[in-house]
Amino acid sequence: MSNLILVIWTIIKIMMVMVPLLLSVAWLPYAERKIIGYMQIRIGPNRVGPRGWLQPIADAMKLMFKEITVPASANKVLFLLSPVLCIAAALGAWAVIPFSDALVLSNCNVGLLYVLAISSMGVYGIIIAGWASNSKYSFLGSMRSTAQMVAYEISMGFALVGVVVGAGSLNLGSIVHAQQGGLFHWFWFPMLPLLVIYFISAVAETNRAPFDVTEGESEIVAGFHLEYSGMSFAVFFLAEYANMILVSMLASLLFLGGWLSPFEGVPILGEPSIFWLLLKVSFFLLLYLWFRATFPRYRYDQIMRLGWKVFIPITIAWLLLIGALVVTGWAWWNV
Amino acid sequence: MFDTIARYLKSLFLLELLGGLAVTGRYLFRHKLTIQYPEAHTPLSPRFRGLHALRRYPNGEERCIACKLCEAVCPALAITIESDQREDGTRRTTRYEIDLFKCIYCGACEESCPVDSIVETSAFEYTFERFGEHIMTKSDLLKHGDQYEQRIRADRAADARYR
Secondary structure, eight states: OHHHHHHHHHHHHHHHHHHHHHHHHHHHHHHHHHHHHHHTTOOOOOSSSGGGTTHHHHHHHHHHTSOOOOOTTSOHHHHHHHHHHHHHHHHHGGGGOBSSSSOBSOOOTTHHHHHHHHHHHHHHHHHHHHHHTTOHHHHHHHHHHHHHHHHHHHHHHHHHHHHHHHHTOSOHHHHHHTTOSSGGGSTTTTTHHHHHHHHHHHHHHTTOTTSGGGTOHHHHTTGGGTTOOHHHHHHHHHHHHHHHHHHHHHHHHHTSOTTOOTTTTSTTTTSOOHHHHHHHHHHHHHHHHHHHHHOOOOOHHHHHHIIIIIIHHHHHHHHHHHHHHHHHTOOOSOO | OHHHHHHHHHHHTTHHHHHHHHHHHHHHTSOOOOOOTTTSOOOOOTTOOOSEEEOBOTTSOBOOOOOOHHHHHOTTOOEEEEEEEOTTSOEEEEEEEEETTTOOOOOHHHHHOTTSOEEEOSOOOOOOOSTTTTEEOHHHHHHHHHHHHHHHHHHHHHHGGGO
16 A cells, blocks of 8 residues: 555656656747747747747647658567657656755766766667668668767766766765855856866757757758657657756756855845756756757768867866866865 | 967857857847738739739720730730620620739730730739639639729839839
8 A cells, every 4th residue: 555655656756847847848849939030030930829829739739630650661669669768768867857955856876877877878769760760861860860979978978077076976966065155166167168068069969950960951851750750750859858958957957056046145036946947947948049040050070070079188178177176175166 | 370279269269159149149139020921911012913904994895905915925825815806896805814823923914915904913812722713714804803903003003103
């Protein structure tokens, strides 16, 4: 009986994370279309509901009622399995994300490692999707994605090692605690290059513009999800946006002090709160959309050069600097 | 040498990229140019070449005298005319058809017409639901002429200086 209660309670807790997450995943494309529209001096979707607010519902309905077509020469099992693999990786990582001191599904001691491990699984979904479709474009897309993910996982990992060295912990909650003490104790200040590299690598990891060669509409039609339709496509779409939110969440937890207030010490405003966290996440999400509205797609060899020859050396150098600060005791934040 | 270093520094600090972001950031707050089409329209030139019409004189007599200049000048061979003598002895068309799928809306028919009968109106919001509706018969064209006479006359008046 007590086991049953535990299971139900766990499911309720999971729902409390997943429902808001999936709702924001649904409305993020709407925000994207609006913001990119505004940057192109258009007004974006405004026909469904007041100011277009119900557009995501219309999109979801359309996708749900569409037929899921499976190409004749595709490997049917893997073809239908790969979107599940993608979304599982994108949602599974949320298990250890803390929203405040108390609000966390699993206060895991190696939280950051878990997030890295799970989110790296997502690339398998993409590879399998490209291979199982048995289509040239899909396969090219997934090949590109694989090489890109491998290259950028390294610089992203190194950037995160900087944070781990600085905080002395892999627990996401303790990493936020290590940043207590005001704006300049947050890790963005001592680790600004790492933050920049982390975020750019994260954009590349989530296959978003300007690193969206995996999809590359102009060259390979839609890349790995070319053969997908209806809900099977929608699941890829959800996974992409869930990953964007996850990466923004990590960036705000690791570099911008998570739920800590920028006005620490000031009454009321200085209180740590989940709203600060959401504000920071929204900022990073805005950056995603802003990049997409601004930058043209990278050439493939430039992506590789940037990943291997620029990001990795810079992260290693900065890692040495952070290590030296910590070892000599000159680190001004709470190690 | 210094140029190379400067170039490297410039790309390392993402200066050009930040400049690009600043541009799009400014445009975010610009006045939006979208025209909400079904509710609002873009201004049309009086020379706009849309749906065809055959005009009438104010006394109700059709202008077309079946000279077939439009048929001859039409580069897309979209116009078909047959003519006969009416009881009162005047030459009139018995058949005047424009195939709108062939028509390229060049306006040559309008320019060639000596009596200002065939014109292209500023109407452009029309659809065909069945095959065959795209062939405008003489009665269709005369109907358009009656329907759009006000607009046709206004457009001509606005453009009169340049004719």
